[in-house]
Amino acid sequence: MSDESVQPERISEAEHAVMEALWERSPLTAQEVCEEVCGPRGWSLATVKTLLSRLVAKQAVATEPDGKRFLYSPKMAREAYVGTESRRLVDRLFGGRAAPLFAHLAQNEALTEDDIAEIEALLKELKS
Amino acid sequence: MSDESVQPERISEAEHAVMEALWERSPLTAQEVCEEVCGPRGWSLATVKTLLSRLVAKQAVATEPDGKRFLYSPKMAREAYVGTESRRLVDRLFGGRAAPLFAHLAQNEALTEDDIAEIEALLKELKS
DNA sequence: CTCCATCGTTTACAGACGTAATCGATTACG
DNA sequence: CGTAATCGATTACGTCTGTAAACGATGGAG
Structure with missing residues (x-):
């Protein structure tokens, strides 16, 4: 009945890097995700925030409020992503x-x- | 010496469909390429022409004049493409x-x- | 209570991509 | 020879992506 789980929207390469961080450990704050990926990719925190928003919009990431901020967790399983990409x-x-x-x-x-x-x-x- | 063969530019998915036609048989005219791919992908000839131009710009396809029109041939080998993508x-x-x-x-x-x-x-x- | 740091959200913007229409040149047909 | 078809080149335009700055809300420190 609910309109949930339409076919999942495609996750871009940059977004995928964020997903990897969340698959590795979750839930994480945006800050923590940045600590994982900003270095290697040369990103700013702002970039990570944008990517997280887009992932939430694409239903690939779930949020849970924690005071002022959010905790982010993967909603799409790594298996599923890897499967469709392969x-x-x-x-x-x-x-x-x-x-x-x-x-x-x-x-x-x-x-x-x-x-x-x-x-x-x-x-x-x-x-x- | 020459400035040729910088690292090859990335070929997009739509462009790849055109490459497959050329790898299958070449040289081909734009018209002939369209006959191969326009049906399956629901494209118009105009779209194929655009993709061919972009592939020429990316040095992935070579042209040879034939009267008023061009004959197109793959310049990048399929092996190379498949290799880097994999x-x-x-x-x-x-x-x-x-x-x-x-x-x-x-x-x-x-x-x-x-x-x-x-x-x-x-x-x-x-x-x- | 006030102010600063920090959040998430909104807006930005250039480049790539998908998809095509238009346009000026040319060639082939009548 | 003129003209209709066709060619490649140019222009178009909406979406997605990568990358981020600006902004308004809020919570914690003093």
């Missing part, structure tokens, strides 16, 4: 098939020894 | 490691039987 890429570049992506990564030395070992283990599990 | 995603979402991406695809049933078989074969090859 799928987008695989669809767009590899016709939806994962094997060509894997082949590509393999060909370009983009796979470390560890990657290969891990994937091998996963494969074994999948086949069981 | 890497971007893996870096952004999986800390640069391919294994977690693979794990994610596996967990979400995003791998078909065929994918698994192919990847297995590739793995065997890699280890040799």
Whole structure:
């Protein structure tokens, strides 16, 4: 009945950086988010505030009042984000098939020894 | 010496659709590109022309005059595009490691039987 | 109670992107 | 030869993104 959960709006790259901070630890204040991301990205607190607002508008982040300020928490799960983004890429570049992506990564030395070992283990599990 | 080949400018999603047509077959006229993509994307010829111009400006497509019109060919290789796009995603979402991406695809049933078989074969090859 | 620091909100603005219409040149057809 | 079709180039314009400053409310310090 409620009009909730329309298809989720797309999260931009800058917004994603903020989400990562919140997925790492939450709830956080805008200040705290800034402490996590402003350094690496060279952002000001104002920028983080804008991104947080946009994420709230996009329903990807929830707020909870705490005195004068807000505490922000992720509302969209990281799994969901990572899932749709990966799928987008695989669809767009590899016709939806994962094997060509894997082949590509393999060909370009983009796979470390560890990657290969891990994937091998996963494969074994999948086949069981 | 020459100022050629600065780091290539990013190709947008709409532009990418045009590139795919050219990677498939080239050289093509704007008209022919439209025949390939206008239907599926619901675009007009004008849109394709704009995208082609932008791709030429971004040095991703080369032109060769043919009477009144141009023949367009890809200048950037598909391999290169796919490579940087894949890497971007893996870096952004999986800390640069391919294994977690693979794990994610596996967990979400995003791998078909065929994918698994192919990847297995590739793995065997890699280890040799 | 007063004032300053800090919040979230609003507004700003340039560049990229999606989508196209218009325009001046040219060529092919009649 | 004239004119209609077509071409690439130019211009358009709304939205999204990145990045932030300005502003009004409020809460804490003195």
